Amino acid sequence: MQLAGKRAVVTGSNSGIGLGIARELARAGADVVINSFTDEPADHALAAEIAAETGAKVTYIQADMSKPDQCRALIEAAGGCDILVNNAGIQHVARIEEFPGEKWDAIIAINLSSAFHTSAAALPGMYAKGWGRVINISSAHGLTASPYKSAYIAAKHGIVGLSKTTALEAAGKGVTCNAICPGYVLTPIVEKQIPDQMKTHGMDRETVIKEVMLARQPSGEFATVEQMGGTAVFLCSDAAAQITGTTISVDGGWTAL
Ligand code: NAD
Numbered sequence: 001m002q003l004a005g006k007r008a009v010v011t012g013s014n015s016g017i018g019l020g021i022a023r024e025l026a027r028a029g030a031d032v033v034i035n036s037f038t039d040e041p042a043d044h045a046l047a048a049e050i051a052a053e054t055g056a057k058v059t060y061i062q063a064d065m066s067k068p069d070q071c072r073a074l075i076e077a078a079g080g081c082d083i084l085v086n087n088a089g090i091q092h093v094a095r096i097e098e099f100p101g102e103k104w105d106a107i108i109a110i111n112l113s114s115a116f117h118t119s120a121a122a123l124p125g126m127y128a129k130g131w132g133r134v135i136n137i138s139s140a141h142g143l144t145a146s147p148y149k150s151a152y153i154a155a156k157h158g159i160v161g162l163s164k165t166t167a168l169e170a171a172g173k174g175v176t177c178n179a180i181c182p183g184y185v186l187t188p189i190v191e192k193q194i195p196d197q198m199k200t201h202g203m204d205r206e207t208v209i210k211e212v213m214l215a216r217q218p219s220g221e222f223a224t225v226e227q228m229g230g231t232a233v234f235l236c237s238d239a240a241a242q243i244t245g246t247t248i249s250v251d252g253g254w255t256a257l
Helices: 016-027 041-054 068-078 101-129 150-170 193-201 205-216 225-235
Strands: 007-010 031-036 058-062 083-086 132-137 175-182 247-250
Touching (some): 007 016, 007 068, 016 031, 016 041, 016 225, 058 068, 083 101, 101 150, 101 175, 193 205
Parallel strands (some): 007 083, 031 058, 175 247
């Protein structure tokens, strides 16, 4: 198994892309820590389910990625990690003049600052072992912009910059850092936007998906959580050992337009 003996921590991984990445890392043989801010029986059951399916050791650790001390405590509770996937993220859509200040702060904390705090806690252990992978989940919105998503786009561009700096500091230590930039993936964060878009545009669900959401995705298809997981596993491979400080778009051609 490619990742046998490696421990991965995936932030915000009880749903969507994080869950998809956790599953693929476990399938590749890594022990995986799943995380979110909740502590429900369902969270622990999910870890048990992936463990049963893959044979990997999978545990759930509750930690709120909006809180710097909990970001660092997550890495400590995991016992350090060889693979860190910074994935937790939230969204809010409003014009800048109407964007609530507390929403801006929450998005910057969860989507950007958490990756700084977890990386700060995880990197020393990776340097000591001479091997590590930091994978930050940015977005096509880390490379391009859209109106009404100021905090999200600022955070996702910030994640690309943080990934480059992490890569430079880690260079020569066996540790790489890259950002995956997904286009639209049909997960709860996207699903929640569909009713609003239907109302705003006066369209049915299928038309909103085709003409609004996927308008910028030339493939006309959503990317999948399995594809994000596969990309993360690739970044952990020997073939990717010299890929560092860059972005990998999995966006159906969005950023080629
Ligand atoms: P999602 O809503 O399904 O998942 C978000 C995850 O983050 C959940 O597990 C949630 O519990 C967790 N989370 C939220 N707040 C948290 C907190 N305070 N502490 C810990 N965990 C927290 O959405 P998703 O689409 O799977 O998004 C995952 C990442 O991918 C996000 O960073 C998002 O910006 C990014 N992304 C998504 C898309 C897309 O189209 N779905 C596209 C580009 C980038």
